[in-house]
Amino acid sequence: MTGLDGEILEPEHLSGEKTKGADESSVRAGFWRTFAKAAQQIPFAEDVVAAYYCALDPNTPGKAKAVLLGALAYFIMPMDAVPDFLALVGFSDDIAVLTLAIATVRSNLTEAHRIAARKSIANLDADKTRA
Template sequence: MITEGSMDAARMFRTDGTDNIRQNFWRTARKAARHVPFMEDVVSAYYCALDKETSTKTKGILLGALAYFVLPIDAVPDILAGIGFTDDIAVLSAAIAAVQASITTAHRSAARKAIDDWS
């Protein structure tokens, strides 16, 4: 199990079909940061989804929501000012709520560090 003291984001990554999500996640996250009030939870979910210790069911839920977040085509186009990320927020909120127990302190710590590195 990954502990907060041993958290190393690079060790959490796997090459199991998540490459497209991984490549687009950070670009989309930075763009959405102003619109998504719970970005730390989103980034924590990202780390949880890529953690080797996370269950397959949890990964499926999170990767599905994260894929929806990063894909350019969705129900409400992200380029629409003010409302573009509302559908993404709804999908991410539901996914995070469903797997909240699987998002560890280590995932949250890594998320805070990643977000702090943006500035």
């Protein structure tokens, strides 16, 4: 990943304290695996990846992080309101939750988050064509 990724993915601080909890660690552990499965079904994939970077950015306000981490944690859970393995509709509830979360904190998504998202998606696409 890029140098920007290293800056964004360093340990975060929430109101001066290191963030803790299953949401952040779960999101870090499962985001890319779930995103790779769902990318074709998400019409705003760049926004979702930018939201991931925003949620892990130490400069993002605590309330925005909480909203995004909650939505991203819901996204990576395999069994939610509509299980993700169901064809065509599996990620529809995830998309609704992500849409609302991103709309709520849109002002916190920076150009740096969007650039990192575009680079990450391009790298995923390049990896797919090589495979």
